Amino acid sequence: MKYKEISAKQLLQIKTLGELKATGYQPRSIKQELRDNLIEKLKNKEEVFPGIWGYEETVIPDVERALLSMHHINLLGLRGQAKTRIARMMVNLLDEYIPVVKGSELNDDPLQPLSRYAVDLIDEHGDHTPISWMHRSDRYTEKLATPDVSVADLIGDADPIKAATLKLPYSDERVIHFGLIPRSHRGIFVINELPDLQARIQVSLFNILQEGDIQIRGFKIRLPLDIQFVFTANPEDYTNRGSIVTPLKDRIDSQIVTHYPKSIEIGKKITRQEAIVKDEQAKKIQINELISDLIEQIAIEARKSEYVDAKSGVSARLTISAYENLMSSAERRTLINGENTTYIRVGDLWGVIPAITGKVELVYEGEQEGPVIVAQNLLGKAIRTQFLQYFPDPEKLKKQQKTKGENPYRKITDWFGEGHTIDLLNDLSNKDYKAALNGVKGLRELIDQYHSKQDEATKFFMMEFALHGLAEYSMLSKNQLTAGLQFKDLLSSMFSGPGSFGDDDDEDSGDSKNNRYRR
Numbered sequence: 001m002k003y004k005e006i007s008a009k010q011l012l013q014i015k016t017l018g019e020l021k022a023t024g025y026q027p028r029s030i031k032q033e034l035r036d037n038l039i040e041k042l043k044n045k046e047e048v049f050p051g052i053w054g055y056e057e058t059v060i061p062d063v064e065r066a067l068l069s070m071h072h073i074n075l076l077g078l079r080g081q082a083k084t085r086i087a088r089m090m091v092n093l094l095d096e097y098i099p100v101v102k103g104s105e106l107n108d109d110p111l112q113p114l115s116r117y118a119v120d121l122i123d124e125h126g127d128h129t130p131i132s133w134m135h136r137s138d139r140y141t142e143k144l145a146t147p148d149v150s151v152a153d154l155i156g157d158a159d160p161i162k163a164a165t166l167k168l169p170y171s172d173e174r175v176i177h178f179g180l181i182p183r184s185h186r187g188i189f190v191i192n193e194l195p196d197l198q199a200r201i202q203v204s205l206f207n208i209l210q211e212g213d214i215q216i217r218g219f220k221i222r223l224p225l226d227i228q229f230v231f232t233a234n235p236e237d238y239t240n241r242g243s244i245v246t247p248l249k250d251r252i253d254s255q256i257v258t259h260y261p262k263s264i265e266i267g268k269k270i271t272r273q274e275a276i277v278k279d280e281q282a283k284k285i286q287i288n289e290l291i292s293d294l295i296e297q298i299a300i301e302a303r304k305s306e307y308v309d310a311k312s313g314v315s316a317r318l319t320i321s322a323y324e325n326l327m328s329s330a331e332r333r334t335l336i337n338g339e340n341t342t343y344i345r346v347g348d349l350w351g352v353i354p355a356i357t358g359k360v361e362l363v364y365e366g367e368q369e370g371p372v373i374v375a376q377n378l379l380g381k382a383i384r385t386q387f388l389q390y391f392p393d394p395e396k397l398k399k400q401q402k403t404k405g406e407n408p409y410r411k412i413t414d415w416f417g418e419g420h421t422i423d424l425l426n427d428l429s430n431k432d433y434k435a436a437l438n439g440v441k442g443l444r445e446l447i448d449q450y451h452s453k454q455d456e457a458t459k460f461f462m463m464e465f466a467l468h469g470l471a472e473y474s475m476l477s478k479n480q481l482t483a484g485l486q487f488k489d490l491l492s493s494m495f496s497g498p499g500s501f502g503d504d505d506d507e508d509s510g511d512s513k514n515n516r517y518r519r
Contacts, residue, residue, distance in 0.1 A: 008096050011133060017110045018127030020099055027112045030094070030139075030186055030228045031070035037093045038067050049089050051273060052082055054266040059086070059258050066254035067093070072209060072229040074194070074244075077258030080315025083232040084142070087190045090230065094136035098186065102130040105178060106185045106223075107139075114185060114223055116173055139187035143180055145197035151204045155179045156216050173221050182214060185225050194231040195243050202248045209251040235311070260303065260316070267296035270316055275323040285330045286343040288458050290386065290465065294349060295322050297382035298356065305381075307366030307374045314360055321355035329426070337429040343457040345433070346464045347424050347485060349379050376480075380472050387469030390462065391450060394473040408449060411442025412466075413475055416489040424464065425484035437463045 003023040014020055028036075041048050042064070049060055063086060066073050075083040101108040101118040108118035110131050122129045143149070151157075159177035162168075168175050181189055191197065208214060214223050231252060233244065249255075261267040271292070302314040326344065329351030334342045356378060357371040366374050397407055422436055437443060437460055447454075447462045454462065467487050471478035479486040 011097050011099075014099070014133075015130060016127060017122065017125075017129040017131055020110055020131055021127065025099065025111070027109045029226050030188070031067075031226075033095060034067050034090065034093045034228060035070055037095070038064060041093070048093070049086060052086060052089070053269045053273070054261045054263075055082070055086075055258070059256060062254070062256040066256065069253065071253030072231075072251070074231040074233060074249075074252045074255045075258055076233050076235060076255055078234060078260070078313025078315075080313065080317050081258040081260060082316070083258055084190070084192060087142075087188070087230040087232065088140065090188055090228070091136050091140045094139055094188075096136055097133040098136075098139070099131045100134050100186075102132040106182055107134060107187065109186065114225075134186075139184075140190070141180055141184040141187060142190040142192065145191055145193045145195075147196065147198060149197060149201055151179075151201060152177075153179055154181050154201065155204055155208075155214050156182060158216070176216055176221070181208060181227065182223060182225060184227055185223075186227075188228045188230060190230045190232070192232045194233045199245050202245045205248055206251065209248070234313075260299075260313070261296075264293055264296045264300070267299065267316070267319060268292050271295065271319045271323050274316075274320045275327075277324070277327055281327045281331050284334050284341050285327055286341065286457055287327075288344065288461060290390070290458075290461065291326065291344050291346070291348075292323075293389075294346075294382050294386055295319050295326065295352070297386055298322060298349075298352075298378050301378045301381040301385070302356070302360050305360075305366075305374070305378060307362055307369060307377070309361040309363050309366075312361035318356060318359040321359065322352040325352040325355045333427055336427050339430060342430055343461060345424075345461065346383070346468050347426060349383075350376075350426070350485070353379070383465070383468045384472040387465070387472065391446075391466060391469060394470065394475055408446055409442075409470060409475060412440060412446065412470065413489075415441035416476055416487070417491070419489070421486060421488040422467070423481065423484060423486045424467075425481070427483065434460055440467070443467070 003025040006023060014023070038048065048064060049055070052060065063073065067090075075086060077083055099110050101110050101113060101121060103121070104113075104115055104118045106115040106118070108114050110118075110122070110129065113119045113122055143154070156176050156179040158175050160175075162177060163172075163175040166174065194202075208225060208227070209229065214221070214225065229252075244252075261270060296319055299314050299316070299319050302308050302318065303310065308314065326348050329348040330342050330344050334340070353372060353375045356375040360366075360371070360374070362371060362374060369377075392408060394409060397409070420440075422440055424433070424436060428436065440463075443463050443466060444459075446466055447459050451459065451462050467476065468478065470476045471487060474490060477488050477490045479488070
């Protein structure tokens with residue numbers, strides 16, 4: 001039976017070099033292996049990188065072209081753009097098992113031995129040389145570039161302990177302790193954040209990339225290593241911490257630029273795929289598309305915010321963590337109130353602030369305002385942007401000077417203008433939450449006018465969303481309370497804020513900041 005026709009189970013039963021030769025096995029470089037298997041997948045219309053969304057017409061075709069060209073690859077992009085995930089998924093393009101000389105630390109091919117150990121073993125045992133089988137999952141090595149990485153870590157060095165144990169002189173190559181790269185022979189080797197690697201260490205990669213060999217101290221040793229290199233780099237690193245030295249950059253055949261999701265729909269696919277939501281959470285909590293859109297909109301607003309460092313980027317991990325926090329906010333409320341189910345609320349977005357503050361790099365102006373205030377600003381802008389997808393533009397209504405009967409928000413603003421307020425606390429029970437929203441005159445009519453076909457749970461969500469939207473367009477005042485939010489008339493809040501002659505309720509202290517950011 002020919003080698004290519006043998007099943008994985010039958011391969012594992014082959015134990016000697018002679019048995020391997022009888023199958024007609026022929027060595028194949030890892031780049032040729034990746035190319036052949038990619039060709040097979042493309043011909044069979046198989047998905048090469050499943051679960052990678054938004055790159056179908058950009059990054060993935062570039063990666064496939066690079067692999068077909070048998071290139072070393074550098075994935076260049078901001079954080080959270082699935083660079084490492086793409087590299088890890090290349091393992092699926094490798095053969096399931098490959099033969100290696102048993103006991104070899106360099107994964108020697110039995111028909112093309114590389115190390116002194118493998119050569120000596122084959123010379124001694126011939127066709128009886130024992131072989132083992134290496135699974136593709138073991139052919140992937142990943143190293144994060146840090147300033148303390150040394151040439152010895154990556155390439156290798158003379159090991160005095162090995163020399164003493166084996167009673168060998170330093171001139172004998174058997175005293176060499178090989179580093180990560182030689183041990184990745186016949187595999188994929190990934191260096192993450194390449195610019196962080198010191199320039200003198202990057203230089204040590206020149207020969208490996210171009211000539212396929214290594215140099216260790218004074219040893220005259222040539223090891224034609226067979227490795228598929230994949231590098232990842234962040235453009236920010238080029239100026240902040242280091243750069244890829246020009247000769248090394250020249251030896252990396254293909255540089256592929258990654259990007260963030262180009263639409264909210266793609267962002268939602270990524271978030272839902274990656275977010276960890278427990279079964280008990282999914283059963284208890286009803287979620288709608290609008291809240292998912294708002295989560296993605298936060299990241300979009302952050303990427304264009306004047307307070308966030310655009311060069312650093314805003315990772316997709318922000319929306320993933322935010323989604324998880326959102327579900328946990330609702331779950332916590334059900335536990336506190338002893339309820340079996342609940343539906344997500346707009347106010348739950350304030351529970352995602354911890355997921356935002358640690359994932360955005362602020363510029364000087366942002367640092368001056370503080371991460372929490374910037375996060376609140378991003379939430380407000382996300383609501384403001386999405387509001388126009390569901391309700392008429394309040395600013396256009398103002399400009400058109402609509403009459404009382406034609407302004408859909410008039411009853412709501414007039415009700416608040418009469419001195420009414422509404423407190424939407426984080427832990428309100430479902431019953432109290434509904435009662436509070438139903439108490440706002442004109443609010444239910446607004447939802448019935450524009451979203452009459454929605455189910456009851458979504459209608460209450462839209463009622464709350466309308467209040468938030470009107471606050472963002474300065475038609476109402478939204479104040480941060482210790483345990484939630486308060487909505488009231490905008491004009492009255494100006495006279496009841498800190499330092500005014502109105503009431504001295506410290507719960508209004510956040511209003512001046514909220515209004516300032518909305519403008």
